[in-house]
Amino acid sequence: MSTRKSNKNIILLILLLVVVGMAVGYAALSQALVINGTANITAEWKIMITDIKEGQMSGAESKTSPSYTSTTATFDVNLLYPGATAQYVVTVANQGSINAKLISVDGLDSANKAAPSDITYSINAKSDDTLGSGDTKDYIITVTWNADATELTQTKSKTATITLNYEQAE
Protein backbone atom coordinates (compact mmCIF):
# COMPACT_ATOMS: atom_id res chain seq x y z
CA MET A 1 0.00 0.00 0.00
CA SER A 2 2.67 2.45 0.95
CA THR A 3 4.61 1.45 -2.17
CA ARG A 4 1.63 2.35 -4.38
CA LYS A 5 1.31 5.68 -2.66
CA SER A 6 4.97 6.49 -3.12
CA ASN A 7 4.73 5.43 -6.81
CA LYS A 8 1.84 7.82 -7.31
CA ASN A 9 3.79 10.60 -5.69
CA ILE A 10 6.76 9.95 -7.92
CA ILE A 11 4.58 9.99 -11.03
CA LEU A 12 2.96 13.21 -9.91
CA LEU A 13 6.33 14.75 -9.28
CA ILE A 14 7.60 13.66 -12.69
CA LEU A 15 4.50 15.05 -14.38
CA LEU A 16 4.92 18.29 -12.47
CA LEU A 17 8.53 18.53 -13.53
CA VAL A 18 7.54 17.89 -17.16
CA VAL A 19 4.92 20.62 -17.10
CA VAL A 20 7.30 23.05 -15.43
CA GLY A 21 9.97 22.10 -17.92
CA MET A 22 7.60 22.71 -20.83
CA ALA A 23 6.58 26.02 -19.40
CA VAL A 24 10.14 27.13 -18.87
CA GLY A 25 11.20 25.80 -22.23
CA TYR A 26 8.33 27.61 -23.95
CA ALA A 27 9.10 30.76 -22.07
CA ALA A 28 12.72 30.49 -23.06
CA LEU A 29 11.75 30.05 -26.68
CA SER A 30 9.61 33.13 -26.62
CA GLN A 31 10.87 36.31 -28.02
CA ALA A 32 9.17 39.61 -27.74
CA LEU A 33 9.25 41.53 -31.02
CA VAL A 34 8.81 45.18 -30.67
CA ILE A 35 8.12 47.31 -33.73
CA ASN A 36 8.83 50.98 -33.33
CA GLY A 37 7.35 53.27 -35.93
CA THR A 38 6.96 56.98 -36.29
CA ALA A 39 4.30 58.45 -38.58
CA ASN A 40 4.63 62.02 -39.84
CA ILE A 41 1.92 63.98 -41.67
CA THR A 42 3.58 66.09 -44.39
CA ALA A 43 0.57 66.98 -46.54
CA GLU A 44 0.69 70.47 -48.03
CA TRP A 45 -2.01 72.48 -49.75
CA LYS A 46 -0.53 74.90 -52.27
CA ILE A 47 -2.36 76.06 -55.39
CA MET A 48 -0.93 79.15 -57.04
CA ILE A 49 -0.52 81.19 -60.21
CA THR A 50 2.97 80.86 -61.65
CA ASP A 51 2.78 82.82 -64.91
CA ILE A 52 0.74 84.98 -67.23
CA LYS A 53 1.74 85.80 -70.79
CA GLU A 54 0.26 87.12 -74.00
CA GLY A 55 -1.30 84.56 -76.26
CA GLN A 56 -2.70 85.29 -79.72
CA MET A 57 -3.38 88.97 -80.27
CA SER A 58 -5.39 90.14 -83.26
CA GLY A 59 -5.95 93.87 -83.46
CA ALA A 60 -4.99 94.15 -79.82
CA GLU A 61 -2.03 95.52 -77.89
CA SER A 62 -1.17 95.13 -74.23
CA LYS A 63 -1.22 98.53 -72.62
CA THR A 64 1.09 97.30 -69.84
CA SER A 65 2.91 94.00 -69.48
CA PRO A 66 0.73 91.36 -67.81
CA SER A 67 1.80 90.59 -64.24
CA TYR A 68 1.04 88.09 -61.50
CA THR A 69 1.42 87.18 -57.84
CA SER A 70 0.82 83.75 -56.31
CA THR A 71 -2.93 84.39 -56.12
CA THR A 72 -3.62 87.05 -58.77
CA ALA A 73 -2.94 87.73 -62.44
CA THR A 74 -3.50 91.10 -64.14
CA PHE A 75 -3.66 92.32 -67.73
CA ASP A 76 -4.61 95.56 -69.48
CA VAL A 77 -5.27 95.53 -73.23
CA ASN A 78 -6.34 97.93 -76.00
CA LEU A 79 -8.68 96.59 -78.65
CA LEU A 80 -8.02 98.53 -81.83
CA TYR A 81 -11.09 97.77 -83.95
CA PRO A 82 -14.30 95.72 -83.96
CA GLY A 83 -13.46 92.02 -84.27
CA ALA A 84 -10.21 92.43 -82.32
CA THR A 85 -9.34 89.65 -79.88
CA ALA A 86 -6.70 89.37 -77.18
CA GLN A 87 -5.68 86.19 -75.41
CA TYR A 88 -3.73 85.79 -72.19
CA VAL A 89 -2.43 82.46 -70.89
CA VAL A 90 -2.48 82.02 -67.11
CA THR A 91 -0.54 79.10 -65.63
CA VAL A 92 -1.87 77.53 -62.42
CA ALA A 93 0.32 75.08 -60.50
CA ASN A 94 -0.37 72.63 -57.70
CA GLN A 95 2.85 72.74 -55.72
CA GLY A 96 1.39 70.94 -52.74
CA SER A 97 0.91 67.25 -52.08
CA ILE A 98 -2.89 67.23 -52.13
CA ASN A 99 -4.85 66.89 -55.36
CA ALA A 100 -7.12 69.82 -56.18
CA LYS A 101 -10.27 70.32 -58.18
CA LEU A 102 -11.66 73.46 -59.76
CA ILE A 103 -15.07 73.84 -58.16
CA SER A 104 -16.30 76.95 -59.98
CA VAL A 105 -15.31 79.87 -62.18
CA ASP A 106 -16.94 83.11 -61.07
CA GLY A 107 -17.17 86.62 -62.43
CA LEU A 108 -17.68 86.03 -66.14
CA ASP A 109 -21.43 86.52 -66.28
CA SER A 110 -21.37 89.78 -64.37
CA ALA A 111 -18.45 91.07 -66.45
CA ASN A 112 -20.13 90.26 -69.75
CA LYS A 113 -23.41 91.83 -68.66
CA ALA A 114 -21.72 95.10 -67.75
CA ALA A 115 -21.35 97.91 -70.28
CA PRO A 116 -19.98 98.13 -72.91
CA SER A 117 -21.67 94.90 -73.91
CA ASP A 118 -19.70 94.54 -77.13
CA ILE A 119 -16.60 93.61 -75.13
CA THR A 120 -16.79 90.05 -73.81
CA TYR A 121 -14.52 87.86 -71.70
CA SER A 122 -14.22 84.08 -71.73
CA ILE A 123 -11.95 81.44 -70.22
CA ASN A 124 -11.43 77.79 -71.15
CA ALA A 125 -11.57 76.62 -67.51
CA LYS A 126 -14.52 74.49 -66.44
CA SER A 127 -15.83 73.08 -63.16
CA ASP A 128 -14.41 69.71 -62.10
CA ASP A 129 -11.08 70.31 -63.83
CA THR A 130 -8.60 68.42 -61.66
CA LEU A 131 -5.11 69.55 -60.82
CA GLY A 132 -3.01 66.76 -59.37
CA SER A 133 -0.11 67.28 -57.02
CA GLY A 134 2.87 68.56 -59.02
CA ASP A 135 0.79 69.40 -62.11
CA THR A 136 0.34 72.70 -63.92
CA LYS A 137 -2.42 73.85 -66.19
CA ASP A 138 -2.65 76.70 -68.68
CA TYR A 139 -5.92 78.60 -68.89
CA ILE A 140 -6.62 80.97 -71.79
CA ILE A 141 -8.58 84.13 -71.16
CA THR A 142 -9.98 85.67 -74.35
CA VAL A 143 -11.25 89.23 -74.68
CA THR A 144 -13.23 90.08 -77.81
CA TRP A 145 -14.64 93.25 -79.30
CA ASN A 146 -17.73 92.17 -81.21
CA ALA A 147 -17.16 92.52 -84.95
CA ASP A 148 -20.78 93.70 -85.40
CA ALA A 149 -20.49 96.43 -82.81
CA THR A 150 -22.28 99.65 -83.71
CA GLU A 151 -21.00 101.92 -80.95
CA LEU A 152 -17.70 103.00 -82.48
CA THR A 153 -17.24 106.64 -81.74
CA GLN A 154 -16.10 106.52 -78.14
CA THR A 155 -13.17 104.93 -76.37
CA LYS A 156 -14.55 102.82 -73.51
CA SER A 157 -13.08 100.38 -70.99
CA LYS A 158 -14.38 97.32 -69.21
CA THR A 159 -12.89 95.43 -66.30
CA ALA A 160 -13.44 91.86 -65.18
CA THR A 161 -12.47 89.86 -62.12
CA ILE A 162 -12.47 86.16 -62.91
CA THR A 163 -12.15 83.92 -59.85
CA LEU A 164 -11.01 80.29 -59.96
CA ASN A 165 -12.19 78.43 -56.86
CA TYR A 166 -10.20 75.32 -55.96
CA GLU A 167 -10.90 72.69 -53.28
CA GLN A 168 -9.33 69.41 -52.31
CA ALA A 169 -10.16 66.67 -54.78
CA GLU A 170 -11.71 63.50 -53.41
Added chain:
Amino acid sequence: MRRRKFEKLNLKVVATVILILFFITISIGYSYLKQQLNIYGKSTKIAQKVENSEDGYSTYTWQINNYEKIEGTDYTEYDISLKVINMDSDISSWVISFDVPNGYNDEMSNVPNASSKKYDNGCLTLYAKDENRYISKGNSLNIKMKLAFKDGSKVSLNNLSLNGKQASNSK
Protein backbone atom coordinates in the same frame (compact mmCIF):
# COMPACT_ATOMS: atom_id res chain seq x y z
CA MET B 1 -28.05 57.77 -5.89
CA ARG B 2 -27.68 61.48 -6.50
CA ARG B 3 -23.96 61.03 -6.86
CA ARG B 4 -24.47 58.33 -9.53
CA LYS B 5 -26.88 60.53 -11.46
CA PHE B 6 -24.40 63.38 -11.24
CA GLU B 7 -21.61 61.16 -12.50
CA LYS B 8 -23.72 59.92 -15.43
CA LEU B 9 -24.63 63.49 -16.34
CA ASN B 10 -21.02 64.55 -16.28
CA LEU B 11 -20.03 61.69 -18.54
CA LYS B 12 -22.74 62.62 -21.01
CA VAL B 13 -21.65 66.23 -21.04
CA VAL B 14 -18.01 65.33 -21.52
CA ALA B 15 -18.83 62.91 -24.34
CA THR B 16 -20.96 65.53 -26.10
CA VAL B 17 -18.27 68.16 -25.80
CA ILE B 18 -15.67 65.77 -27.17
CA LEU B 19 -17.89 64.90 -30.15
CA ILE B 20 -18.57 68.55 -30.88
CA LEU B 21 -14.87 69.41 -30.74
CA PHE B 22 -14.16 66.47 -33.03
CA PHE B 23 -16.61 67.61 -35.70
CA ILE B 24 -15.47 71.21 -35.45
CA THR B 25 -11.89 70.09 -36.00
CA ILE B 26 -12.85 68.10 -39.07
CA SER B 27 -14.85 70.95 -40.61
CA ILE B 28 -12.12 73.53 -39.93
CA GLY B 29 -9.56 71.23 -41.42
CA TYR B 30 -11.75 70.70 -44.49
CA SER B 31 -12.51 74.39 -44.97
CA TYR B 32 -8.81 75.28 -44.88
CA LEU B 33 -8.26 73.25 -48.04
CA LYS B 34 -9.68 75.89 -50.40
CA GLN B 35 -7.95 78.37 -52.66
CA GLN B 36 -9.20 81.31 -54.69
CA LEU B 37 -7.18 82.65 -57.59
CA ASN B 38 -8.23 85.98 -59.11
CA ILE B 39 -7.59 87.20 -62.64
CA TYR B 40 -8.05 90.96 -63.08
CA GLY B 41 -8.55 92.09 -66.66
CA LYS B 42 -9.08 95.51 -68.18
CA SER B 43 -9.82 96.01 -71.86
CA THR B 44 -10.32 99.26 -73.76
CA LYS B 45 -11.99 99.58 -77.14
CA ILE B 46 -10.47 102.41 -79.14
CA ALA B 47 -12.84 104.86 -80.85
CA GLN B 48 -13.00 104.20 -84.59
CA LYS B 49 -14.95 106.94 -86.31
CA VAL B 50 -13.59 110.44 -86.58
CA GLU B 51 -16.50 112.84 -87.00
CA ASN B 52 -14.68 115.24 -89.27
CA SER B 53 -11.85 113.75 -91.28
CA GLU B 54 -8.86 115.97 -91.42
CA ASP B 55 -6.87 116.25 -94.58
CA GLY B 56 -3.81 114.09 -94.82
CA TYR B 57 -1.07 113.63 -97.36
CA SER B 58 -1.66 109.97 -98.17
CA THR B 59 -2.71 108.94 -101.65
CA TYR B 60 -4.56 106.01 -103.12
CA THR B 61 -5.23 104.41 -106.47
CA TRP B 62 -7.59 101.64 -107.40
CA GLN B 63 -8.48 99.65 -110.47
CA ILE B 64 -10.93 96.99 -111.60
CA ASN B 65 -9.00 93.91 -112.66
CA ASN B 66 -11.93 91.80 -113.66
CA TYR B 67 -15.65 91.40 -113.18
CA GLU B 68 -18.04 88.50 -113.34
CA LYS B 69 -21.79 88.16 -113.06
CA ILE B 70 -22.89 86.23 -109.96
CA GLU B 71 -25.12 83.46 -111.27
CA GLY B 72 -28.71 83.44 -110.17
CA THR B 73 -28.56 87.03 -108.90
CA ASP B 74 -28.78 90.59 -110.14
CA TYR B 75 -25.25 91.28 -108.98
CA THR B 76 -21.81 91.42 -110.51
CA GLU B 77 -18.62 90.71 -108.62
CA TYR B 78 -15.75 93.10 -109.27
CA ASP B 79 -12.15 92.12 -108.64
CA ILE B 80 -10.59 95.38 -107.42
CA SER B 81 -7.04 96.27 -106.36
CA LEU B 82 -6.58 99.19 -104.02
CA LYS B 83 -3.21 100.72 -103.20
CA VAL B 84 -2.82 103.22 -100.39
CA ILE B 85 0.45 105.11 -99.82
CA ASN B 86 0.85 106.40 -96.29
CA MET B 87 2.42 109.85 -96.34
CA ASP B 88 1.35 110.86 -92.85
CA SER B 89 2.79 109.17 -89.77
CA ASP B 90 3.61 105.53 -89.00
CA ILE B 91 0.49 103.46 -88.50
CA SER B 92 0.40 100.48 -86.13
CA SER B 93 -3.02 99.27 -87.23
CA TRP B 94 -4.81 100.70 -90.25
CA VAL B 95 -8.47 101.47 -90.74
CA ILE B 96 -9.56 102.44 -94.25
CA SER B 97 -12.95 103.92 -95.12
CA PHE B 98 -14.32 104.89 -98.49
CA ASP B 99 -17.65 105.62 -100.09
CA VAL B 100 -19.22 103.10 -102.44
CA PRO B 101 -22.19 103.78 -104.71
CA ASN B 102 -25.71 102.52 -104.17
CA GLY B 103 -26.11 98.97 -105.34
CA TYR B 104 -23.27 97.65 -103.20
CA ASN B 105 -23.97 94.29 -101.54
CA ASP B 106 -21.90 93.75 -98.43
CA GLU B 107 -22.91 90.12 -97.86
CA MET B 108 -21.74 89.08 -101.31
CA SER B 109 -18.46 90.98 -101.00
CA ASN B 110 -15.16 89.73 -99.67
CA VAL B 111 -11.91 91.47 -98.69
CA PRO B 112 -9.27 88.81 -97.90
CA ASN B 113 -6.59 91.35 -96.88
CA ALA B 114 -8.78 92.80 -94.11
CA SER B 115 -9.69 91.11 -90.85
CA SER B 116 -13.22 92.50 -91.03
CA LYS B 117 -15.34 95.00 -92.89
CA LYS B 118 -18.25 97.16 -91.96
CA TYR B 119 -20.76 98.77 -94.27
CA ASP B 120 -22.87 101.63 -93.04
CA ASN B 121 -24.86 104.15 -95.00
CA GLY B 122 -22.80 104.08 -98.16
CA CYS B 123 -19.44 103.86 -96.40
CA LEU B 124 -17.32 100.71 -96.38
CA THR B 125 -14.74 100.45 -93.61
CA LEU B 126 -11.93 97.89 -93.66
CA TYR B 127 -9.84 96.83 -90.66
CA ALA B 128 -6.26 95.61 -90.62
CA LYS B 129 -5.16 92.02 -90.32
CA ASP B 130 -2.41 91.15 -87.90
CA GLU B 131 0.10 90.42 -90.62
CA ASN B 132 -0.44 93.67 -92.57
CA ARG B 133 -1.51 96.14 -89.94
CA TYR B 134 1.66 98.17 -89.81
CA ILE B 135 2.29 100.86 -92.47
CA SER B 136 5.26 103.06 -91.89
CA LYS B 137 5.32 106.53 -93.35
CA GLY B 138 6.25 106.40 -97.01
CA ASN B 139 5.16 102.80 -97.46
CA SER B 140 2.09 101.42 -99.16
CA LEU B 141 -0.64 98.92 -98.49
CA ASN B 142 -2.12 96.76 -101.24
CA ILE B 143 -5.58 95.37 -100.77
CA LYS B 144 -7.42 92.94 -103.01
CA MET B 145 -11.20 93.05 -102.84
CA LYS B 146 -14.12 91.27 -104.46
CA LEU B 147 -17.00 93.70 -104.21
CA ALA B 148 -20.49 92.93 -105.42
CA PHE B 149 -22.65 95.59 -107.05
CA LYS B 150 -26.05 95.46 -108.60
CA ASP B 151 -25.95 95.01 -112.35
CA GLY B 152 -25.55 98.33 -114.11
CA SER B 153 -23.99 100.13 -111.10
CA LYS B 154 -21.21 102.58 -111.80
CA VAL B 155 -18.46 101.22 -109.57
CA SER B 156 -16.25 103.74 -107.81
CA LEU B 157 -14.27 104.20 -104.61
CA ASN B 158 -14.42 107.74 -103.32
CA ASN B 159 -13.40 109.83 -100.34
CA LEU B 160 -10.97 107.34 -98.94
CA SER B 161 -9.59 108.04 -95.48
CA LEU B 162 -6.71 106.29 -93.75
CA ASN B 163 -7.05 106.23 -89.97
CA GLY B 164 -9.33 109.21 -90.10
CA LYS B 165 -7.20 111.29 -92.44
CA GLN B 166 -8.46 112.06 -95.90
CA ALA B 167 -6.34 110.67 -98.71
CA SER B 168 -6.14 111.93 -102.30
CA ASN B 169 -7.00 109.85 -105.30
CA SER B 170 -3.89 110.02 -107.42
CA LYS B 171 -5.44 108.19 -110.40
